[in-house]
Amino acid sequence: MDIVDGTSVDGPGLRTAIYTAGCAHACPGCHNPSTWAFDAGHNASVEDILKRVRINDFNVTLTGGDPMYQAKALVPLCDAIRACGYSIWCYTGFTFEQLLEHEDMAQLVRLVDVIVDGPFVQAQRNTDLFFRGSENQRIIDVAESLKAGHAVLAERYYEPSARL
Numbered sequence: 133m134d135i136v137d138g139t140s141v142d143g144p145g146l147r148t149a150i151y152t153a154g155c156a157h158a159c160p161g162c163h164n165p166s167t168w169a170f171d172a173g174h175n176a177s178v179e180d181i182l183k184r185v186r187i188n189d190f191n192v193t194l195t196g197g198d199p200m201y202q203a204k205a206l207v208p209l210c211d212a213i214r215a216c217g218y219s220i221w222c223y224t225g226f227t228f229e230q231l232l233e234h235e236d237m238a239q240l241v242r243l244v245d246v247i248v249d250g251p252f253v254q255a256q257r258n259t260d261l262f263f264r265g266s267e268n269q270r271i272i273d274v275a276e277s278l279k280a281g282h283a284v285l286a287e288r289y290y291e292p293s294a295r296l
């Protein structure tokens with residue numbers, strides 16, 4: 133859909149946010165319904181996106197839409213982003229447990245540092261939360277979760293200082 137250079141709300145510090153098209157979760161109150169259509173936006177090559185990421189020289193956030201619907205296409209991009217030394221956050225409407233049940237999604241999970249998971253639930257909306265819209269969503273440390281065999285929260289990003 134778009135690339136935003138230097139966002140400060142989709143993870144700690146300034147980040148390159150890559151917005152992918154397509155989401156079927158249809159959360160009531162979604163902040164970005166224009167990204168739901170799978171044929172929205174335009175095609176972009178891994179090379180072009182990577183060039184932009186390198187010029188910005190920020191860590192990266194995948195968002196949308198739900199990037200996990202394009203997991204297969206994002207694997208080579210995330211491989212290349214990691215090879216450049218940037219950390220990757222990913223927002224998804226799937227839960228961490230659901231992601232691990234799909235081969236392509238699980239492969240992308242393994243290339244991401246932090247996942248903010250779960251649908252946006254309007255009844256649990258809380259504007260005081262950092263990096264997430266509703267209480268049900270979790271900020272998950274992927275490496276620790278894969279090691280533990282269950283979702284482990286990235287506690288450091290729940291602290292106010294994490295915004296800096």
Ligand code: SF4
Pocket residue numbers: 155156157158159162163164165167196197198224225226250251252
């Ligand atoms: S998962 Fe995100 S983009 Fe998709 S409908 Fe829910 S809030 Fe909107």
